Amino acid sequence: MPPVARFAEVDFSLHEVSRLTPALAATLGQGFRCKRGEFGTFWRRGRIVREEQALISRCWIIESEGYLAGYITLLTDKLELEQPPLASEGVQYRTMPAVKIGLLAADGRARGAGRRLVEWALEYAAVELVPKVGVRFMTVDAFYDLDPDSAGVYYDASGFYARLGFNFVNPDEPLPPQQSYRTMYFDLKPLVEALQETAAS
Numbered sequence: 001m002p003p004v005a006r007f008a009e010v011d012f013s014l015h016e017v018s019r020l021t022p023a024l025a026a027t028l029g030q031g032f033r034c035k036r037g038e039f040g041t042f043w044r045r046g047r048i049v050r051e052e053q054a055l056i057s058r059c060w061i062i063e064s065e066g067y068l069a070g071y072i073t074l075l076t077d078k079l080e081l082e083q084p085p086l087a088s089e090g091v092q093y094r095t096m097p098a099v100k101i102g103l104l105a106a107d108g109r110a111r112g113a114g115r116r117l118v119e120w121a122l123e124y125a126a127v128e129l130v131p132k133v134g135v136r137f138m139t140v141d142a143f144y145d146l147d148p149d150s151a152g153v154y155y156d157a158s159g160f161y162a163r164l165g166f167n168f169v170n171p172d173e174p175l176p177p178q179q180s181y182r183t184m185y186f187d188l189k190p191l192v193e194a195l196q197e198t199a200a201s
């Protein structure tokens with residue numbers, strides 16, 4: 001029988017997400033294949049561990065049978081919008097406390113791992129962070145840049161986040177954007193309320 005390809009038989013939709021430990025950082029990552037190669041390089045060259053040690057981000061991973069399927073980092077952020085987003089709730093600030101997805105990468109063979117990591121992060125923020133610190137939104141700077149692997153073709157990660165319910169901070173910005181990304185945000189409050197309702201029923 002031919003060997004089964006890595007991750008071919010894994011359902012990542014509810015897969016366990018684990019906190020990165022020094023032991024996992026040292027042992028995982030062999031053969032990690034992301035469609036943007038720099039995310040493999042970040043891992044191999046120790047960027048994630050350095051940022052953890054500096055307390056500037058926290059990393060969680062999905063692994064299967066000793067192989068890294070994906071990772072996500074979270075850090076604090078502030079969301080700045082043209083109009084106060086919570087005016088209807090009597091809050092007039094244009095700047096809002098947020099938690100940010102810093103790095104997100106999935107092995108291209110691990111279908112569903114990216115979605116799982118983001119959905120997990122949203123639930124983690126709603127359940128674990130919201131009760132402890134004022135935080136209303138999750139943000140991300142979604143890559144929108146020239147694909148290093150295809151000359152003249154833009155790589156756009158924003159569609160991935162849009163499918164998961166993120167909105168654009170500047171939906172009308174001319175494309176390609178001035179920076180190499182588009183900032184997006186997700187309102188945690190409806191998720192918090194839905195989770196509370198589920199817990200109560």
Ligand SMILES: CC(C)(COP(=O)(O)OP(=O)(O)OC[C@H]1O[C@@H](n2cnc3c(N)ncnc32)[C@H](O)[C@@H]1OP(=O)(O)O)[C@@H](O)C(=O)NCCC(=O)NCCS
Binds near residue numbers: 108110115140
């Ligand atoms: C972005 C990334 C994490 C998505 O992870 P993934 O495991 O490929 O995504 P999933 O398999 O969970 O896909 C979830 C859905 O999003 C869709 N999707 C994935 N990338 C997409 C994109 N760039 N635009 C629109 N939709 C996208 C998938 O087709 C899938 O749709 P479905 O639910 O209808 O089947 C992964 O492609 C990656 O590591 N990319 C390189 C690094 C990167 O861009 N990181 C984000 C930087 S902000």
